[in-house]
Amino acid sequence: MRIFLLNPSDFTRFSYLRGRVGLAAILKCLGVDAGDDVVTQAFTCSAVPEAIMYVGARPIYVDIEADGVNMDPADLAKRITRRTKAIIVQHTYGIPADLELILEVSGQKRIPVVEDCAHTLASTYRGRILGSFGAASFYSYEWGKPVITGIGGSVRINDGRLEARMKADYSRFREPSTARQMRLFIQYLAHAVVYRPSFYWPIKDLYHALGRLGVGESNYTPPGAADRSRQEFATKMSALHQVFLRHKLRGLADLVDTSRSVAARYKSQLGGIPLQRPRQPDGADTIFSRYPLFAADKAGLLHEARRQRIELSDWYATPVHPISGPDLEKVCYRPGSCPRAESACKRIVTLPVHAKVRRPHVDKYVKLFGASGLT
Ligand SMILES: *Cc1c(COP(=O)(O)O)cnc(C)c1O
Numbered sequence: 001m002r003i004f005l006l007n008p009s010d011f012t013r014f015s016y017l018r019g020r021v022g023l024a025a026i027l028k029c030l031g032v033d034a035g036d037d038v039v040t041q042a043f044t045c046s047a048v049p050e051a052i053m054y055v056g057a058r059p060i061y062v063d064i065e066a067d068g069v070n071m072d073p074a075d076l077a078k079r080i081t082r083r084t085k086a087i088i089v090q091h092t093y094g095i096p097a098d099l100e101l102i103l104e105v106s107g108q109k110r111i112p113v114v115e116d117c118a119h120t121l122a123s124t125y126r127g128r129i130l131g132s133f134g135a136a137s138f139y140s141y142e143w144g145k146p147v148i149t150g151i152g153g154s155v156r157i158n159d160g161r162l163e164a165r166m167k168a169d170y171s172r173f174r175e176p177s178t179a180r181q182m183r184l185f186i187q188y189l190a191h192a193v194v195y196r197p198s199f200y201w202p203i204k205d206l207y208h209a210l211g212r213l214g215v216g217e218s219n220y221t222p223p224g225a226a227d228r229s230r231q232e233f234a235t236k237m238s239a240l241h242q243v244f245l246r247h248k249l250r251g252l253a254d255l256v257d258t259s260r261s262v263a264a265r266y267k268s269q270l271g272g273i274p275l276q277r278p279r280q281p282d283g284a285d286t287i288f289s290r291y292p293l294f295a296a297d298k299a300g301l302l303h304e305a306r307r308q309r310i311e312l313s314d315w316y317a318t319p320v321h322p323i324s325g326p327d328l329e330k331v332c333y334r335p336g337s338c339p340r341a342e343s344a345c346k347r348i349v350t351l352p353v354h355a356k357v358r359r360p361h362v363d364k365y366v367k368l369f370g371a372s373g374l375t
Pocket of ligand 1: 018019020021044045047048090116118119140141142152
């Protein structure tokens with residue numbers, strides 16, 4: 001049994017409306033400014049470049065490893081310039097990045113590392129918990145993340161000087177309006193009550209429809225929505241929301257056990273089907289936030305999953321999810337610049353690993369993946 005070193009109140013000390021708001025605060029306190037570059041991986045979420053661009057910097061994308069979902073250390077070394085002021089290292093689906101090689105590169109160039117722990121609260125690398133390797137790390141509590149409170153994010157700091165700056169910076173943040181707090185809470189409750197894997201597709205459709213109507217709390221700010229951004233990036237997590245978060249985090253050990261046992265079941269049940277799993281570095285002990293597989297016919301699998309009402313997620317479907325087409329240029333992503341990330345988007349599907357996954361769901365996945373031609 002793992003012994004948890006993390007205390008739930010470590011996650012409410014610096015807590016924000018969203019993960020990206022915390023990331024922007026870290027970058028600002030690291031001194032990242034207009035005209036600087038911040039390196040991040042392609043095969044990421046639009047929240048990351050949104051935060052980078054909010055502080056005035058330019059996102060530079062690094063390709064992912066062959067057969068993996070995390071940053072390629074060799075490509076990282078190539079994309080660093082004199083303008084690079086920070087490196088964001090993502091642990092996709094909870095799989096640790098190849099930290100030894102990445103930290104070698106960042107150490108040589110003396111560039112601070114920020115760990116994107118949006119998908120992980122408990123995975124370890126060589127016995128040490130993720131989020132403890134960089135100068136700082138940030139977390140997210142959106143749908144699809146390991147611990148869900150609707151929206152929300154936290155920051156943890158591993159550097160004394162940075163910590164002092166973050167503390168001073170935190171005083172400029174305000175709580176959301178009471179009306180918004182109520183709306184967030186109702187959405188959180190609705191999801192907690194209604195959600196189960198067979199409702200995945202209708203809930204997803206509803207969520208996107210509400211987001212488009214401006215009723216719900218969509219996780220995607222279209223590039224250029226400056227007024228909304230200014231307010232969002234000055235908003236912290238409310239005190240009430242912090243109470244929920246601490247409560248949820250006290251259940252983390254159970255979430256970890258469930259993720260381990262569901263992932264083990266997928267591994268053994270799907271073992272007979274020739275499916276490619278993303279690579280993990282030596283020394284990784286991965287607690288998956290979702291269970292990823294590469295498939296030959298992703299579109300066919302998603303279509304079948306929707307038809308049979310089986311939860312199956314497509315993210316990331318684009319190198320800067322969910323941004324696609326000409327809008328990618330607005331977040332500084334040049335199509336073709338990270339070919340392995342683009343290829344992974346065409347092949348990745350992910351399965352849930354939480355307590356509502358039961359044996360009949362696993363059986364359905366076995367049938368789905370076993371169907372000829374799709375994998
Ligand atoms: C979800 C996510 C974030 C942050 O999302 P917020 O909506 O800002 O909380 C950051 N990075 C990755 C990789 C994510 O998946």
